[in-house]
Amino acid sequence: MKIEKRTEPLKAVRGANKIPGVLFGKAIEPISIQVEENEFHEMFSKKGLTQTFEVKLGRSKHLVYIKDIQRDIIMHNQFLNVKLQKVSVDDTITADIPLKIIGREKAEKPGIIVSIPNDSLEVEYNVGSGVSNITVDVSDLKIGDSIAVKDLDIPEGLRVLVDPEQTVASAIETTYIEEEEADTEEEEMDPTDVEIITEKDSDEDEEESKE
16 A cells, blocks of 8 residues: 655545555654545555555554554544554564354344454464454354354464453343323314303303392
């Protein structure tokens, strides 16, 4: 991926459909950079926040991974800033690998839902061993069943940093309460419930009030 040194204000950079950011790491001073939006989105979709790749800045090449991204609060797919951390082939990376949940549609039925306490797993790995996600198959879960970290098929090269007994997914029972349909029809008024006042009654009431 090609990156450039940033020399323009942030507003001008974003107005040119580029994402501002910083390149930092061992043996280099932090450098303000910018990258084409389309090019960065393509790389992010492939590598995420865990896998390394090469960037070219001028005549120099750097091995990096996306350390962090800042998103727009409303337009979540719009990146406002990126941090690229330079690494060497001998470095070790610590990151939260996203969990990819599959089979949820088979496990969840009326009265049963699959609970996922965390959406990622903290791991450590050498440069070049990163993966985009860790798969968790929940299709066979029944009420009371659970999957722990130790039950996962961890890709080679990853060292899990959390308790192996930690629950990753569980099937729990829920109660669905059907709301009664509101009676939207207006009740018809019984004519016999209406008090009819005749002219005679009205005159008698007036005489009583005078007395």
